[in-house]
Amino acid sequence: MDKFLLRQQVLERLAEDLLQAEQAVQAAHETATHEENVAENKYDTLGLEAAYLATGQARRAEAIRQAMALWRQFRPLPYDASKGIQLGALVCLVDSQDRQQQLFLGPDGGSMKLGSGDQLVQVISTEAPLGKAVLGKCEGDEVSIRLAPGRQQFEVLRVH
Template identity: 85%
Template sequence: MDKFSLQQQVLQRLSEDLLQAEQAVRAAHETATHEENIAENKYDTLGLEAAYLATGQARRADAIRQALAHWRQFRPLPYDASKGIQLGALVCLVDADDQQQQLFLGPDGGSMQLLSGAQRVQVISCDAPLGKAMLGKCEGDEVSLQVATSRQQFEVLRVH
């Protein structure tokens, strides 16, 4: 699996998300400022609600822009066994039922599923609970994660 290819997929998806968010901002702003939506009484709140929506969409667009900037600057390094799993690692975990999952540890804002050939890869950040639990681990190590009332256990099968 190629980390550069995965990074390009993340950048493409984030760019598409940003385009959609910017379109939503414009639509909500137009609704908020349209002359037909001027409040005629205190119960007429369509314009106000659209303004709140426009603000929320603008914040979402800003967050996506920030994630794009982080992912553009991101340079995944080769795995160094002396440091264990770090930002940029491509990790294969296996659970007690022999179910494998591929994870790509990247900067914030890129949580998504990608395809690399026929292989599904989950992108997570180092700040995600599973990302934090994997940091510093090496092949063969156990990763344990508390989810609500149950504990999930994984073994690090491979790291690239």
């Protein structure tokens, strides 16, 4: 799998998310400022609610812009076994039922699933619990994370 292609897919998905967020901001702003939504009494809060929604959507759009800036600057490096798994690693984990999953460790704001050929790749940050757990690990190492019902164990199968 090509890490730079995955990076480009993340940027494309973030651009789509940003467009949707900006459209939501516009729609909420239009609702908040529409003349029919002027409050007639203290219980008439549609305009106020739309204004709060517009503010929240604007914050979401700004968070996406910041994530895009991080991903544009991000240059995944080749795996260095002496350092273990680091930001930019493409990791294949296997669980106790022999199910494999592909992870791509990237900057914040890019948590998503991407298709690469016939495989799904989960993009996570190093701040995610599983991202933190794999940092510094090498092929063959065990990884354990705490989930609500207990712990989940993985083995690092491959790293690129």
